[in-house]
Amino acid sequence: GQSLEQPSEVTAVEGAIVQINCTYQTSGFYGLSWYQQHDGGAPTFLSYNGLDGLEETGRFSSFLSRSDSYGYLLLQELQMKDSASYFCAVGTPLVFGKGTRLSVIA
Amino acid sequence: DARVTQTPRHKVTEMGQEVTMRCQPILGHNTVFWYRQTMMQGLELLAYFRNRAPLDDSGMPKDRFSAEMPDATLATLKIQPSEPRDSAVYFCASGLVLRVNTGELFFGEGSRLTVL
Numbered sequence: 001g002q003s004l005e006q007p008s009e010v011t012a013v014e015g016a017i018v019q020i021n022c023t024y025q026t027s028g029f030y031g032l033s034w035y036q037q038h039d040g041g042a043p044t045f046l047s048y049n050g051l052d053g054l055e056e057t058g059r060f061s062s063f064l065s066r067s068d069s070y071g072y073l074l075l076q077e078l079q080m081k082d083s084a085s086y087f088c089a090v091g092t093p094l095v096f097g098k099g100t101r102l103s104v105i106a
Numbered sequence: 107d108a109r110v111t112q113t114p115r116h117k118v119t120e121m122g123q124e125v126t127m128r129c130q131p132i133l134g135h136n137t138v139f140w141y142r143q144t145m146m147q148g149l150e151l152l153a154y155f156r157n158r159a160p161l162d163d164s165g166m167p168k169d170r171f172s173a174e175m176p177d178a179t180l181a182t183l184k185i186q187p188s189e190p191r192d193s194a195v196y197f198c199a200s201g202l203v204l205r206v207n208t209g210e211l212f213f214g215e216g217s218r219l220t221v222l
Contacts, residue, residue, distance in 0.1 A: 033209025042197065042213040043149070050208065087149065092207055093139055093162060096149040 002026040002090050004097035011103045012078055020073045020100045022088035032064050032071040033094065035087045043087060043096075046073070078104050108132045110214035112198050118220045124186040127217045129198030130179055137206050138181045139199040140166075140173055143216070149197070155181065156203065188221045195219070 004024045012018040022032065031050035035043040049055055049064035049071060061074040075082055085099040111130040119125055131138050140152040153173035154162040163173060170189070175181045185192055195218050199211040 030207060031209055042215050043199075043211075044213070045210045048209040089209060093151050093154045094209060094211060095151065096141075098148040 002095040004088055004090065004095065006086075006088055006097045006100045008098065009101045009103070011105060012075075014078055014080060014104055014106050016078050017074065017076050018078060018102065020075075020086050020088075020102070022071050022073075022097060024069050024071075024088070024090050024097075026069075026090050026095075029066065029069075029090065030092065031090070032062070033089045034062055034073045035089060035096070036084050037087065037099070038084045046086075075102070080104050080106070108212075110198055110200050110212050112196075112214035112217050114217055115215065116218045116220075118222065119188055120222050121189055122187040123221075124184065125188050125192075125219060125221075126185075127183045127196050127198075127219070129181040129183075129200075129214060131181065131198070131200030132212055133179070135200035135202055135212070136178075137201050137203055138175060139201075139211065140181070140183050141197045141199065141213075143195045143197060144193075152183070152196075185219075188219075190221045193219055193221050 006022045033048045034046040037043045047062040054063045059076045064071040083104045085101050087096045087099045089096045113128045138155040152166045158175040172184045195216040197216045199213045201211045
């Protein structure tokens with residue numbers, strides 16, 4: 001089976017940088033995905049790392065280290081609209097972590 | 107604007123009643139998933155279809171839940187009889203096989219179920 005660990009809550013200041021970590025245990029690994037979910041909304045796909053290293057998409061970046069079974073999501077130039085829950089996920093079908101609730105404060 | 111459509115968006119029912127939730131996946135997507143989200147358990151996989159065939163429903167309580175895809179444009183999740191512990195948001199998601207293997211799913215807005 002699969003299991004994922006991520007912090008339950010993170011608070012950061014508008015304009016700052018925040019990193020959300022994720023460690024995973026899985027029997028067969030194909031990659032690490034990240035999703036964003038605003039309160040009352042649907043999860044939306046942010047990024048996927050199939051290989052080690054950093055993937056950048058605008059203000060968001062995601063990193064993977066397969067040897068450490070570890071990844072993170074990096075959000076730069078934080079905006080109030082980034083306040084949401086962020087989920088890491090592995091596998092097919094996807095198994096999700098419990099989510100990290102990010103609060104961006106002024 | 108392609109999107110996954112779920113109905114109903116909200117449902118309040120009494121314990122023991124049958125509940126049916128429907129999902130229209132994005133046209134052309136050949137994989138469909140049902141997830142349930144609660145504060146305590148997070149996002150849990152209930153069922154998974156590829157080309158309308160069920161591949162994994164191990165996360166679904168078999169005695170009361172059933173999931174089907176009568177055709178490529180419709181997936182259903184039925185609970186009979188419903189219980190208060192079934193109260194949750196139920197999400198349908200769809201994707202293309204190759205994109206699903208890179209973790210990319212498209213979620214509907216969810217059906218919020220409250221069982222009294």
